Amino acid sequence: MSAGTPEAPTGRIAQMRQAYTITKRTDRTIGLRLLFWFLLVGGIAATVNLVLFGPSIIGIPLAVLFGLLSGTLAALIVFGRRAEKAAYAQVEGQTGAAASALQMLRKGWNVKPAVAFTKQQDIVHRVVGRPGVILVGEGNPHRVRQLLAAEKRKHARIVGDDIPVLDLVVGNEEGQIPLTKLNRHVQKMKKTIKPAAQTSVINKLKALDAMRPAAPMPRGPVPTSMKGARKMMRG
Incomplete structure (x- = not known):
């Protein structure tokens, strides 16, 4: 440390x-x-x-x-x-804020921060749960949607046609999900796959992750500031 x-x-x-x-x-x-x-x-x-x-x-x-x-x-x-x-x-408004929020999800969700990113700090995070694969983008709306589209194609090839690959953008504009409602929105998504299939998807995606460069996620204020509240609420 x-x-x-x-x-x-x-x-x-x-x-x-x-x-x-x-x-x-x-x-x-x-x-x-x-x-x-x-x-x-x-x-x-x-x-x-x-x-x-x-x-x-x-x-x-x-x-x-x-x-x-x-x-x-x-x-x-x-x-x-x-x-x-x-x-x-x-x-809110800091790079990596969505990842910090997603990591507050309880058991049953596999969160992988920054599976894709740009030099301008547009980032895509991944959540695997009963709804399938959920790609969460944050950053410039235009750039991050392009990044999400590319990631959806990559993930769909890996997990197959039977597993939904969903996407959303975090933000306060129309069509986006506010940071404060992100986890609630994810948890309310329709459950379409069984726990066994969820485990299989996670294992398949490890191969994709192994080919990626290390993500330049910020260290310090963003993850740390959520940590105390997250641990207190989880118990």
Whole structure:
């Protein structure tokens, strides 16, 4: 590991602390938001518990316990969503942002960043999942669509006619997928292949990848800024 690359935190608390620090940079009110939801949901849960069990020797401790647990759960849910939003905001517009977002996909998806690129830093990433092979382009819309078309032909020759090869462009223009909606869009794509076929496709594509030059993906801010939020949300 290079001296300029910070080490990722290993403990759960350290990961959450890093995610909070990242979120705080773009969401100054995150602390107040978490406190609000903790008190609101915790207070409601405690009140409901008192109504059900009454202010008895058992009822009061249960109300406190349920209030704390419910409030903490609510705060964690809000924190996860705000952390994800903040992470996207920090990398949006940077080279490799789509790759960083795609790597937040959970199990069942094989993500290969920068399978193709141009000198102008137009990049195509690849995701293999139940929908088939998904090529994700980012960069200049005109150049990246040409790059996507070339990659679709290459991938189609490798995987065969039975495996769909899909493509999309990340961006905020018409016909493009915003970075913040990229993973949700990919996950909602129609599932057309079985897990066994997915594994076979990944193995076939390794031969194609072996013939490619190393991709000049940026190191540092883009992948690292997503890491804390990604680990915190995955658990």
